[in-house]
C-alpha cells in the first residue's frame with residue numbers, strides 16, 4: 001500500500017487495462033506473439049490508452065492517433081526519453097541513437113543525423129538510389145528466387161554508399177555480416193522475455209562461465225561486432241581521404257567539418273562514428289522489410305498492381321524506366337506506395353519511449369519511468385481514420401479527381417522529437433524500388449511441381465521490425481523491351497557511364 005502511495009501520490013487511477021495480479025502484475029496477460037494486434041483488441045476493450053504492469057514496471061500503450069499526438073507531440077518534453085534496457089551497454093549497442101536517453105548526448109547526434117538526412121539533402125542522394133535500384137532490377141532478372149537477399153542488398157548498398165562511400169560486396173560482405181549478426185543478437189536479448197537479466201539486471205554482474213549465463217557470452221560476441229562496425233568504416237573513410245581519393249559521403253563531410261588544426265578531438269570522433277553507424281543500424285532492416293511487404297502485396301493484390309502498371313505504361317511509355325523525377329506525374333503509384341507503408345507498418349509498435357516525469361492525462365496517472373508504446377498497427381488500422389483498414393486500397397490516398405491527397409502514413413516513422421530522421425531517405429528508396437519493380441516485372445504466385453499455385457500465408461515475424469515470413473513467388477519481366485532496358489542500365493553501371 002505504502003509503495004503504491006509513494007509511486008502514485010495523486011491516488012488517481014492508472015489508465016484502464018487487464019487486471020493485474022499481486023507482484024507479477026500482468027505477466028500472464030502480456031502477449032507472447034502478435035502483440036500489436038492484441039494491444040489493438042485491448043484498445044477496443046479498455047480504451048485508447050491501456051495500462052499494464054509487470055513486476056512493478058508500468059507500461060502504457062497508445063492505441064489512437066489522437067492520444068499519440070497529445071502525448072508524443074504536444075507533451076514531447078515528457079515523452080522523448082528511452083527505457084533503460086540492461087543489456088544495451090553489455091552488448092555495445094549503447095551508441096545507437098534510437099536507444100539513447102533524452103539529453104545532450106542524444107541532442108548533438110540527432111542534430112547531425114538530421115542535417116545529413118533532411119529532405120533537401122536526400123534529393124542529392126537520388127543518383128545513388130537510382131543506380132542501386134537499377135542494380136536491384138538486374139539482380140532480380142538474374143536470380144529472381146533470391147529476391148529477399150537482393151532487396152536487402154539494395155538497401156544496404158544505398159545506405160553504405162551514402163554514409164561511407166563504401167561499395168558493398170554482393171555476398172559475404174564483412175560490414176553487412178557484422179551489422180546483421182549484432183542486430184540479431186540485440187533483437188533476441190533486448191525484448192522483455194529475451195533473458196532473465198532484463199528482469200533482474202544484477203545477473204549482468206555474474207561471470208559468463210556460470211550455467212544459465214549464455215546471454216553474457218552472446219553479449220560479449222555482440223560487443224566485439226558493434227565496436228568493429230562503428231570503427232572499421234570510419235577508418236576506411238580516413239584512409240580514402242588520406243590517399244587523396246575523392247570521397248563524398250556523410251562521414252568524410254563530418255570529418256572535414258569537425259577537424260581543426262590538431263585533427264579530430266575524441267568527442268568529435270565519437271559523434272562521427274555514432275552518427276554514421278546508426279544510419280545502417282536504423283535504416284537497413286526497416287527499409288528492406290517494407291520492400292518485402294511491397295512484393296507480398298503485389299502478389300496478393302493483382303488488381304491494384306495492374307492499375308499501377310497501367311499508370312506507369314501510360315506516363316513513361318516503354319522506351320525508358322521511371323525515375324524519381326517522374327514521381328509527381330504518377331499519383332496512383334505514389335498512393336500504392338503509401339498504402340504499402342500503412343497496410344503493414346514494419347515497426348508495428350514503433351520504438352518504445354519512457355515517461356521522464358509523472359503525468360496526468362484525462363484523469364489517469366502515468367508514472368515517471370513508465371514504458372510508453374505507440375501502437376502504430378492500431379493507428380493504421382483504425383476505422384475512424386481508414387475505412388475497411390484491412391483492405392489494400394491505394395485510392396484512400398487519392399482525391400476524387402485522381403490527384404494525390406495530402407495524407408501520408410507518417411506515424412510509421414514515430415512522432416514528436418524522436419521521429420525517424422531517416423524517413424526521407426526511406427521514402428525515396430522504397431518508392432524508387434516499387435516503381436521500378438512495377439515497371440519491369442510481373443509478380444505472381446510460384447507454381448508447385450503439378451503446376452498449381454503455391455498459396456501464400458500472410459504471416460509476419462513478431463519483433464521490433466516485422467518481416468513477412470519467407471514466401472515463394474515468380475518474378476518475370478513483363479516484356480522483352482523491359483528486360484533490355486534493365487540490361488542496358490546495368491551495363492552502364494558496370495562501365496561507369498551511369
Ligand code: HEM
Pocket residue numbers: 097098099110113117278279280282283284286287290346347350351352412413414415416417418419420421422423425426
Ligand atoms: C521504412 C523505413 C523506416 C522505418 C519504418 C523507420 C521507423 C523508425 C521508427 C518507428 C523510429 C522510432 C521513432 C520514435 O521513437 O518515435 C525510428 C527512429 C530512427 N530511425 Fe528510422 N525508420 C526507417 C528508416 C530509417 C533510415 C533509412 C534511417 C537512416 C538513414 C533511419 C534512422 C533512424 C534513427 C537514427 C532513429 C533514432 C531517432 C532518435 O531516437 O532520435 N531510419 N525509425
